[in-house]
Amino acid sequence: MKIDAEGHKFKEGTIQEGRVRWKSPSNIALVKYWGKYGEQLPKNPSISFTLDKAHTITQIDYRPKLDDGKLDINFFFEGKPNEAFGQKIEQFLVRQINLIPWVTQLQMTIKSENSFPHSSGIASSASGMSALVMCLLDIESKHKGVEISLAKASYISRLASGSASRSLFPDLAIWGSHNAIKGSSNLYAIPYGEEVNPMFKTFHDDILIISGKEKSVSSTAGHALMNGNIYAENRYMQANQNLMDIIRSMKEGDLEKFGAIVESEALTLHALMMCSTPSYMLMEPHTISVINEIRQYRKESKHPIYFTLDAGPNIHLLYPDNIAEQVSPFIKEVLQPYCVGGKMIYDKVGKGPQKLTHE
Numbered sequence: 001m002k003i004d005a006e007g008h009k010f011k012e013g014t015i016q017e018g019r020v021r022w023k024s025p026s027n028i029a030l031v032k033y034w035g036k037y038g039e040q041l042p043k044n045p046s047i048s049f050t051l052d053k054a055h056t057i058t059q060i061d062y063r064p065k066l067d068d069g070k071l072d073i074n075f076f077f078e079g080k081p082n083e084a085f086g087q088k089i090e091q092f093l094v095r096q097i098n099l100i101p102w103v104t105q106l107q108m109t110i111k112s113e114n115s116f117p118h119s120s121g122i123a124s125s126a127s128g129m130s131a132l133v134m135c136l137l138d139i140e141s142k143h144k145g146v147e148i149s150l151a152k153a154s155y156i157s158r159l160a161s162g163s164a165s166r167s168l169f170p171d172l173a174i175w176g177s178h179n180a181i182k183g184s185s186n187l188y189a190i191p192y193g194e195e196v197n198p199m200f201k202t203f204h205d206d207i208l209i210i211s212g213k214e215k216s217v218s219s220t221a222g223h224a225l226m227n228g229n230i231y232a233e234n235r236y237m238q239a240n241q242n243l244m245d246i247i248r249s250m251k252e253g254d255l256e257k258f259g260a261i262v263e264s265e266a267l268t269l270h271a272l273m274m275c276s277t278p279s280y281m282l283m284e285p286h287t288i289s290v291i292n293e294i295r296q297y298r299k300e301s302k303h304p305i306y307f308t309l310d311a312g313p314n315i316h317l318l319y320p321d322n323i324a325e326q327v328s329p330f331i332k333e334v335l336q337p338y339c340v341g342g343k344m345i346y347d348k349v350g351k352g353p354q355k356l357t358h359e
């Protein structure tokens, strides 16, 4: 037993004090995960672009405390104590205590901030939870003198928020097992992209903020609605097929096929919510106007510019970098006026989590 200057007692070999700081991105699904079972296991495999600008930065300052089996965490979100978020993190750590048993040895101050405004309607669980997990695994790897395993980071992130499992990898990630994809698993995501046409790694994702309102259905409740949905089994089959087809389109550089799948996936996700019991309409009138504008512009200009949606009204505008200049006037003059306060986030495909400082 050791006693520090302030009289705290802790065991020999416990983790020493320090600081870790990580930036981790959000991601946007191209083939969507909607429907789960067991402990955060997906009913179908999904694939996503890792983003860059939409990210969370999390810092943990930690020091040893008496290991009484209890957590001791202070949580600050954007500079202010945030009990609701803090409790969510505590519940998650308690649930997964077997994976990170050493957390009860530490007093931790966790500070987290998002690059995007809280009122932008962008889900922060993927970036937030993956940033937290990278910080935790960094503490552990520093202590044990081993490298962080991204598969383990993805596994633990998945338990916090399914889609967070895909934020750990550069460019593209696949989560969920598919018999034609080697190494794919329901337990964690895997990086994907070696065989993909490099053009897809230059993709822009301009996020058009149609509404900053909170989601009217939590994703937990949304996934649960799939259990009673009469289209569920067909949907899971379709997602498996779409995954195969979108991969082929990316290998072949077939933008038209890629765009058709991405848009169909977005609308299918919303259609499933509309026909659930209870039913949810997550699109706003401006969402539909923007979709129509994009399709009309694409038809006239022949530019490969497509949309996808998350479980909300905001539009993700997807296009390769080589047409960025040509499509910019259309985005600024026609689409931006539909955004609340003209708000947009000009994002791109990104490289995954990044360590910021480590003392």
Ligand code: PMV
Pocket: 028, 029, 031, 032, 033, 034, 046, 125, 161, 162, 163, 164, 219, 220, 269, 310, 311
């Ligand atoms: O990760 P969750 O449980 O918040 O679910 C997210 C599901 C969608 O964002 C709608 C689709 C996806 O695959 O990211």
